[in-house]
Amino acid sequence: MNISRNADGPLFRTAWLWLILAFLLLGVAINYSSFRIPIYTYRYLFVLDITQSMNVNDLKLGDVAMTRHQFAKSAIETALRNLPCGSEAGLAIFTAHRTFLMFTPVEICEHYRALSEMLEKVDWRMAWEARSEVAKGLYSALDAARQIEGDTRLVFLTDGHEAPPLNRDIRPPFRAEPGSVTGFIAGIGGTVPNRIPHMDNNGNVVGYWSHEEVMQVDIHSLGRAATVPGEGMDGINMANVARRIMLGQEHLSSLQENHLQELAEQTGLDYVRVESPLDFLETLRKEKYARRTPVMSDMGWIPAMLAFVCLSYCLVVIPRRNSPASANRRPLRLEPIP
Amino acid sequence: MNIAVLYPWVLFLLMFCAVPLFTRDAAVVRYSTLSLIPDDRISTLIAISLRLLRCASLALVAIGLSGPYLPEKEIERIGEGAQIVLLLDRSSSMDQPFGGQPFSNPLITRDAEAKGAVARRLLSEFVADRRNDKYAMLVFSTEPIQVLPLTDKTDIIQAAIDAGNIGRGLSETDVGAGIIDAVRVFEGQPYTGSRLVLLVSDGGARLDQVTRVHIADMLQRYRVALYWVYIRSRYSPGISTATTGDQYDDTAPARVLHEYFETLETPYRVFDAEDPRALAAAIAEVNQLQSLPIRYVDITPRKKIANWCYAAGMALIAMLLIVERMEIRRW
Numbered sequence: 001m002n003i004s005r006n007a008d009g010p011l012f013r014t015a016w017l018w019l020i021l022a023f024l025l026l027g028v029a030i031n032y033s034s035f036r037i038p039i040y041t042y043r044y045l046f047v048l049d050i051t052q053s054m055n056v057n058d059l060k061l062g063d064v065a066m067t068r069h070q071f072a073k074s075a076i077e078t079a080l081r082n083l084p085c086g087s088e089a090g091l092a093i094f095t096a097h098r099t100f101l102m103f104t105p106v107e108i109c110e111h112y113r114a115l116s117e118m119l120e121k122v123d124w125r126m127a128w129e130a131r132s133e134v135a136k137g138l139y140s141a142l143d144a145a146r147q148i149e150g151d152t153r154l155v156f157l158t159d160g161h162e163a164p165p166l167n168r169d170i171r172p173p174f175r176a177e178p179g180s181v182t183g184f185i186a187g188i189g190g191t192v193p194n195r196i197p198h199m200d201n202n203g204n205v206v207g208y209w210s211h212e213e214v215m216q217v218d219i220h221s222l223g224r225a226a227t228v229p230g231e232g233m234d235g236i237n238m239a240n241v242a243r244r245i246m247l248g249q250e251h252l253s254s255l256q257e258n259h260l261q262e263l264a265e266q267t268g269l270d271y272v273r274v275e276s277p278l279d280f281l282e283t284l285r286k287e288k289y290a291r292r293t294p295v296m297s298d299m300g301w302i303p304a305m306l307a308f309v310c311l312s313y314c315l316v317v318i319p320r321r322n323s324p325a326s327a328n329r330r331p332l333r334l335e336p337i338p
Numbered sequence: 339m340n341i342a343v344l345y346p347w348v349l350f351l352l353m354f355c356a357v358p359l360f361t362r363d364a365a366v367v368r369y370s371t372l373s374l375i376p377d378d379r380i381s382t383l384i385a386i387s388l389r390l391l392r393c394a395s396l397a398l399v400a401i402g403l404s405g406p407y408l409p410e411k412e413i414e415r416i417g418e419g420a421q422i423v424l425l426l427d428r429s430s431s432m433d434q435p436f437g438g439q440p441f442s443n444p445l446i447t448r449d450a451e452a453k454g455a456v457a458r459r460l461l462s463e464f465v466a467d468r469r470n471d472k473y474a475m476l477v478f479s480t481e482p483i484q485v486l487p488l489t490d491k492t493d494i495i496q497a498a499i500d501a502g503n504i505g506r507g508l509s510e511t512d513v514g515a516g517i518i519d520a521v522r523v524f525e526g527q528p529y530t531g532s533r534l535v536l537l538v539s540d541g542g543a544r545l546d547q548v549t550r551v552h553i554a555d556m557l558q559r560y561r562v563a564l565y566w567v568y569i570r571s572r573y574s575p576g577i578s579t580a581t582t583g584d585q586y587d588d589t590a591p592a593r594v595l596h597e598y599f600e601t602l603e604t605p606y607r608v609f610d611a612e613d614p615r616a617l618a619a620a621i622a623e624v625n626q627l628q629s630l631p632i633r634y635v636d637i638t639p640r641k642k643i644a645n646w647c648y649a650a651g652m653a654l655i656a657m658l659l660i661v662e663r664m665e666i667r668r669w
Contacts, residue, residue, distance in 0.1 A: 102485040103498040
């Protein structure tokens with residue numbers, strides 16, 4: 001009988017080869033649909049300053065004016081929404097002279113609801129004392145981060161406003177090793193000194209801290225509380241205390257960048273000023289804070305896509321190529337059978 | 339049954355899947371004249387089904403690529419479980435040694451287990467044993483601090499209990515404010531099952547009349563039971579020791595508080611942390627409390643079904659392979 005053409009053609013045009021390939025690739029796809037690959041995740045302890053200076057309303061998010069406290073919370077909220085699953089976050093609050101840990105880090109995607117609900121509830125009303133000793137608070141935050149297992153990074157969100165103020169010469173001693181905890185201090189607040197509001201229990205502003213209500217100089221400068229009041233302390237410059245008190249601006253608050261930078265240098269942390277929540281997120285995503293953890297992910301789509309290509313080559317391209325010219329284009333010419 | 343896809347744009351590939359409908363069925367075999375071949379219905383059927391088979395195999399892979407899944411479903415179930423607010427004392431006295439352990443020298447407190455550690459261990463075991471419940475957590479000293487909203491994720495509850503091991507306690511003990519804030523957690527929550535405030539504290543407090551009335555009122559309004567796990571300090575009498583006279587106010591403030599709690603009309607129990615059976619008793623008591631079945635929403639997670647598509651695609655490809663091998667290319 002008349003053989004029209006070489007039926008098998010070149011090897012890559014044989015349909016069964018591509019079919020087998022597609023078959024195998026689909027098998028691989030099923031196999032790799034849950035595949036552990038290492039990605040960057042993060043483990044952070046967020047420490048929120050809840051002292052009253054954080055209630056200063058001097059920041060803007062878009063067009064909405066908000067307090068430093070609200071701004072800090074929305075920054076953390078953005079982080080919780082955008083950090084990759086598998087990352088972990090813990091929450092602590094800072095007031096008076098110490099950090100109070102609320103919970104150790106937990107996975108953020110599974111616990112997103114509880115985390116954001118809790119974050120929403122954090123406010124200045126939780127403060128058990130109205131002092132703001134940022135340096136000591138930071139040190140205790142470092143202690144907490146060190147004690148939590150699993151290499152936790154510290155993020156300390158504060159405006160750096162010390163109340164009562166620090167003495168230039170006598171700073172609270174930092175006893176731990178600098179750099180033993182990595183992380184950063186997030187500076188939050190405007191640079192222009194602003195009045196600190198008094199708030200009632202419902203969060204309404206009922207007044208502002210006045211010059212007389214706050215300590216304008218550090219306790220060392222006020223002298224020893226001894227039988228002779230105001231007795232000078234050794235090595236403390238007590239000159240012009242009255243004048244310094246009169247000129248004090250401690251009832252106003254602004255972001256104390258210099259102070260925070262000094263603290264960062266002392267403790268081996270970084271200092272970052274937070275301009276917007278996205279800014280904050282970008283800092284959080286830095287590779288130096290990341291760790292590599294295997295996370296289940298679906299890699300099946302790659303072999304499946306290849307299978308689709310093989311299959312369509314086999315089912316769409318090959319039949320067109322293999323069909324003889326006569327069958328497609330040339331008009332049918334009948335030949336008498338010899 | 340709804341099926342949703344992750345990447346709907348991939349479904350454009352489905353248009354491409356129709357192409358095999360219009361290609362030829364098999365290899366071209368030259369034959370003298372087609373009119374010699376009779377019209378065979380079965381052959382036509384086979385031809386059509388072959389084309390459909392090709393389309394289907396392509397389409398299945400394309401659908402699999404678009405990431406199909408069965409969406410998560412919320413199923414309301416009725417089961418056992420309570421809403422429990424853990425109210426943990428974080429006053430600095432909780433850092434002192436626990437009374438229920440032997441000691442030789444009363445001045446040495448270094449190696450003794452702190453009351454707070456005992457409390458956290460008990461809580462942690464309690465939560466581990468009753469996984470179906472919903473928990474919220476508050477700690478209190480001078481001010482109550484809510485550390486967790488009502489949640490059923492046990493990991494975060496354990497994380498909150500864990501957090502107490504880091505850092506020292508705060509200052510005073512204000513039990514009254516703590517209980518009131520703990521009951522407030524139920525404010526605005528639907529009543530879906532028994533409610534309980536589990537107070538873990540070492541201290542008594544003499545509450546003033548206003549606070550007493552307020553607490554009783556709150557407990558009643560939100561229908562909350564109060565359980566107190568009492569953590570005894572060194573040298574302080576146990577809670578259930580018989581009262582010896584009426585002069586015990588100063589020596590045993592815990593007993594004053596206990597007596598007040600007993601006057602509550604809402605359910606109240608006290609457990610002594612010293613008694614190793616106390617925890618089991620507490621857990622069992624919570625079971626007793628559940629006169630009302632709890633209604634909760636169970637979410638079955640979304641389920642990816644791409645693999646089913648791929649597997650079906652493999653089956654079709656296998657059939658295509660068989661057909662391919664059966665094909666006659668020449669004669």
